[in-house]
Amino acid sequence: MKVAIAEQGSCPSPHEASPPLAFPAGGTTPLVGVYRRLRAIITDPVGLVERSAATHGDLFTLRIPFAFDLTYVLGADAYRAVMSLPAEQATIGPVFGNVPTVGFWFPRSSRDTDSLQNLVLAGRRLMAQLMTSARIAELADAIPEIVTRRTTGWSDQVDLSTDIHPIIYEASCRSLLGERVWADIGEQLIPLYRAIANGIDIPRATLAKTPWQIFMPEYRATKALYRVLRGARQRHADADSPLLQAVAEARSDNTALSDADGVWMLMYVLWNATAYPGSYTYWTLIDILQRPPLLAELRAEPELSERQAFLSRCLQETIRLNPVTSLVRSLTVPLHIDHDGRRYHVPAGGYIGVFPGALNRDPGLVQSPDNYRPDRHARGETAQLALFGRGAFGCVAREFSKVLTAVTLDHLLSRYELDLLEAPPARRCRVHLTYPSVPTPARVSHMSPVLKAS
Numbered sequence: 105m106k107v108a109i110a111e112q113g114s115c116p117s118p119h120e121a122s123p124p125l126a127f128p129a130g131g132t133t134p135l136v137g138v139y140r141r142l143r144a145i146i147t148d149p150v151g152l153v154e155r156s157a158a159t160h161g162d163l164f165t166l167r168i169p170f171a172f173d174l175t176y177v178l179g180a181d182a183y184r185a186v187m188s189l190p191a192e193q194a195t196i197g198p199v200f201g202n203v204p205t206v207g208f209w210f211p212r213s214s215r216d217t218d219s220l221q222n223l224v225l226a227g228r229r230l231m232a233q234l235m236t237s238a239r240i241a242e243l244a245d246a247i248p249e250i251v252t253r254r255t256t257g258w259s260d261q262v263d264l265s266t267d268i269h270p271i272i273y274e275a276s277c278r279s280l281l282g283e284r285v286w287a288d289i290g291e292q293l294i295p296l297y298r299a300i301a302n303g304i305d306i307p308r309a310t311l312a313k314t315p316w317q318i319f320m321p322e323y324r325a326t327k328a329l330y331r332v333l334r335g336a337r338q339r340h341a342d343a344d345s346p347l348l349q350a351v352a353e354a355r356s357d358n359t360a361l362s363d364a365d366g367v368w369m370l371m372y373v374l375w376n377a378t379a380y381p382g383s384y385t386y387w388t389l390i391d392i393l394q395r396p397p398l399l400a401e402l403r404a405e406p407e408l409s410e411r412q413a414f415l416s417r418c419l420q421e422t423i424r425l426n427p428v429t430s431l432v433r434s435l436t437v438p439l440h441i442d443h444d445g446r447r448y449h450v451p452a453g454g455y456i457g458v459f460p461g462a463l464n465r466d467p468g469l470v471q472s473p474d475n476y477r478p479d480r481h482a483r484g485e486t487a488q489l490a491l492f493g494r495g496a497f498g499c500v501a502r503e504f505s506k507v508l509t510a511v512t513l514d515h516l517l518s519r520y521e522l523d524l525l526e527a528p529p530a531r532r533c534r535v536h537l538t539y540p541s542v543p544t545p546a547r548v549s550h551m552s553p554v555l556k557a558s
Contacts, residue, residue, distance in 0.1 A: 105162060105163065105177060105179055105181055105182045105185075105441065105442065105443045106181070106185070106440075106441070106442040106443075107177060107181075107182055107185035107186055107439060107440075107441050107456075108185070108439065108440050108441075108442075109189070109193060109437050109438075109439060109440075110437065110438040110439060110440050110449070120440070120447045120448060120449040121446065121447075121448055121449070122165070122448065122449060122450075123163050123164055123165045123175050123441070123448050123450065124160050124163070124164050124165065125164070125165050125166075125167055126156035126159065126160050126164040126165065126166055127141060127167070128140055128141060128144040128152060128155070131144070138169045141166075141167065141168070141169055142168075142169045142170075145166065145168055145169075145306075146306050146307050146310055147306075147307065147534075149306060149429055149430065149534055150429050150461060150533060150534070152166070153166075153176060153429075153430070153459050153461075153462075154461075154462070156176070157176075157178055157459075157462065161178075161444075162177065162178040162179050162182070162443065163175070163176070163177055163178070163441060163443050163448065164176055172454070172455050173454055173455065174432065174455040174456075174457050175450050175454060175455065175456050175457065176430075176456075176457050176458070176459055177441060177456065177457075177458060178458070178459055178462050178463075179463070180463060180466075180469065180489060182441075182458060183458045183460070183463055183489065183490060184489075184494070186431075186433065186456055186457075186458050187431065187458065187493065187494045187495040187498070188494070188495045189433065189495070189496075190496065191221070191225060191496035191497065192436065193435065193436050193437045194433035194434070194435060194436075194456065194496075195217070195218075195221050195433060195434045195435075195436060196221055196224060196433060196434070196497050197216075197217035197218055197219075197220040197221030197222075197224070197434070198217045198434040198455075199432050199433070199434060199455075200217075200220055200221070200224060201217045201220055202309060202313075203303070203304055203309060204300075204303040204304075204308075204309055204312035204317075204322060204323070204326070205300045205303055205322065205326045205329075205371070205375065206220075206371075206372060206375065207220065208312075209312070209317075209322075209323060209326040209327075210326055210329070210330055210368055210371055211330060211364050211367070211368065212364050212365050212368040213362040213364045213365050217434075219356075222356045222357050223356055223365060223368060223369065223372070224372070224497070225356075225496070226354055226355065226356040226361075226369070227369055227372045227373055227376075228497070228500050229354075230350050230351065230354050230369065230373060231373055231376065231500050231501055232500040233350060234280060234346055234347065234350055234373075235500065235501055235503070235504040237503075239279060239346070239504075240503055240504055240507050242279065243275060243276075243279045243504065243507060243508060243511075244507050244511045246275060246278070246279065247271075247275050247508070247511045247512055247515060248511075248515045250271055250274050250275050250278075251271055251512060251515040251516055251519070252515075252519075254267075254270060254271050254274070255267075255271075255516070255519065255520070258520070258548050259548070260547065260548065261525070261545055261546065261547055261548060262522075262545070262546055262548050263543045263544060263545055263546075264386065264389065264390070264522070264544040264545075264546050265386070265529070265539070265540040265542070265543050265544040266543070268382070268385060268386045268389060269294075269298060269378075269382035269383075269385070269386060269539070270294050271512055271516075272378070272381050272382045272385050272508060272509075272512060273293065273294045273297060273298075273377075273378050273382060274286070274290060274294070275508060275512065276377040276378060276381055276504075276508055277290065277293060277374055277377055277378065278290060279346075280346055280347040280373065280374065280377060281345050281346075281347050281348070281374075282343060282344055282345035282346060282347070282348075284340065284343045284344065284345065285336055285340050285343055285345045285347075285348065288336060288339070288340065289332050289333075289335075289336045292328075292332050293329075293332065293374065295325075296325045296328055296329045296332065297329070297374065297375065297378040297379070297382075298378075298382070298539070299321045299322055299324075299325035300322050300325050300326055300329065300375070300379075301378070301379045301382070301383070301538075301539060302321070302322055302538070302539070303320070303322035303326075304379065304535045304536065304538075305532065305534050305535065305538050306534040306535060307534070308320070308322065309535075329371060330367065330371070333367050333370045333371055334367045336348075336370075337351075337366060337367055337370060347370065347373060347374075348370070351366050351369045351370055351373075352366070354366075354369060376501060377501070379536075380505070380536060381505050381508050381509065382539070383536065383537050383538060383539050384419060384422060384423060384426075384505075384509065384536075384537060385419070385508070385509045385512060385513065386539065386540070387422050387426065387531070387537055388415075388418050388419045388422040388509060388513065389513055389516070389522075390524075390528045390544070391418065391421070391422050391476060392415075392418055392513070392517070393522055393523075393524055393546070394524070394528070395476065398418075398476075398478070399517070401414075402414055402415070402517065403517070403518075408514070411514050412507075412510040412511055412514050413482075413510070414478065415509065415510035415513045415514055416481075416506040416507075416509070416510040417478035417479065417480075417481040417482060418478045418513075419505070419506060419509045419510065420478070420481045420491055420506075421476055421477065421478045421480070421481065422476075422537075423491050423492075424464045424470075424481075424490075424491060425464065425465075425474075425476065426531060426533050426536075426537040427460040427461055427464055427490060427491070427533075427536075428460060428493070428535065428536045429459070429460075429461065429533055429534060429535060429536070430457045430458070430459055430460075430535075431457060431458050431460065431493060431497075432455055432456070432457040433455065433456050433457070434453075434454075434455050435450065435451070435452050435453065435454050435455065435456055436452055436453075437452050438450060438451050438452045438454075439454075439456060458490075460490035460491075461533075463489060463490045464490050464491075469489075518551065519550065519551055520548050520549065520550060520551060521547075521548070521549045521550075521551060522546045522547070522548055523546060523547040524544070524545075524546050525545040525546060525547055526544070526545055528540070528544055529541060529542050529544060
């Protein structure tokens with residue numbers, strides 16, 4: 105499949121067609137079909153794309169009621185092509201505009217999606233600037249003390265659904281905020297960021313656009329978070345804080361950030377530092393605990409660097425099997441798609457999406473794709489392609505995230521035996537892998553000195 109930008113101002117020729125429309129069962133029935141389409145998109149987006157691909161192949165369009173048409177292109181070549189489109193032509197502002205806290209709840213100076221995209225791009229530049237190799241090394245050095253302190257009270261039984269993410273949040277946010285600012289607001293940030301993380305789940309994001317939003321915990325947490333961050337920025341303007349200093353110097357469209365956009369930027373960077381790392385670290389730990397031979401292999405490795413490299417590969421394998429469900433862009437230019445000897449047209453104003461899950465489980469690219477095998481990432485299989493995105497909006501914090509998860513889990517699993525007391529909660533991946541909605545009880549005991557030394 106070949107995806108290319110059409111010539112400026114071009115219209116579809118008589119030889120071009122629109123991609124085929126894909127509907128869930130009953131989705132074309134008058135009135136009822138709208139409900140069924142909306143329900144499938146909200147509650148089962150992964151299954152909807154998979155079923156549509158089974159029927160229509162690597163190219164199809166989902167007609168999302170009351171919103172827009174979303175054309176999916178599948179396969180490695182299409183993934184590379186779409187993710188490599190320039191930011192001004194394949195935009196993310198309208199997509200992020202649907203994420204409650206980031207898009208429309210948290211105050212910023214302008215409400216349009218163009219300004220939102222400019223802020224997102226400025227935030228990416230800022231994060232790349234902050235997450236240097238030196239800061240990542242400092243992060244690794246700080247994590248053992250944080251794990252030790254936050255687990256000191258562990259005895260007999262813990263709830264992994266509530267006891268893992270505070271470690272990640274503190275390590276990540278303290279590294280970016282600095283000691284003085286973290287000491288002032290850190291413990292307030294943990295429950296607020298955990299609450300707003302739920303809002304990215306599609307059913308919750310949908311509810312957020314109704315009058316019922318005012319009753320949502322995510323809404324109240326967003327408003328509280330704004331007050332906390334605004335106050336911290338005012339009180340600590342002169343603090344030795346990497347993030348506050350970087351925000352003070354940041355530019356969006358070559359212009360210094362306004363006060364409102366400066367607070368938004370603090371929120372956005374820390375949102376990236378918590379939502380994904382907290383969830384994926386929890387699930388990586390679950391994946392390891394469910395596989396005793398894998399845990400034994402880890403503990404048999406005497407070298408610290410090798411253990412942490414192993415755990416980094418575990419994180420990548422958890423991401424591979426549970427990736428961001430769709431990477432979607434809003435087009436400001438039309439696209440031509442050449443597929444199976446025919447040319448298709450996606451107009452400007454349309455939406456184009458890729459589906460990392462299909463790529464990550466493609467048996468033509470990945471050996472035994474449904475098996476959890478961290479070692480595949482040491483061999484550099486093509487699955488690496490769709491782990492952290494790519495192009496203008498790809499993840500700039502991949503190394504930071506790998507170290508954050510690997511060092512945390514290494515220190516945790518070197519100190520404690522953790523035995524799950526129940527089957528883990530069902531996984532939900534309706535944007536990214538969400539946090540568990542029910543407790544995850546585990547029996548906890550201290551490792552013996554011999555095992556800890558190993």
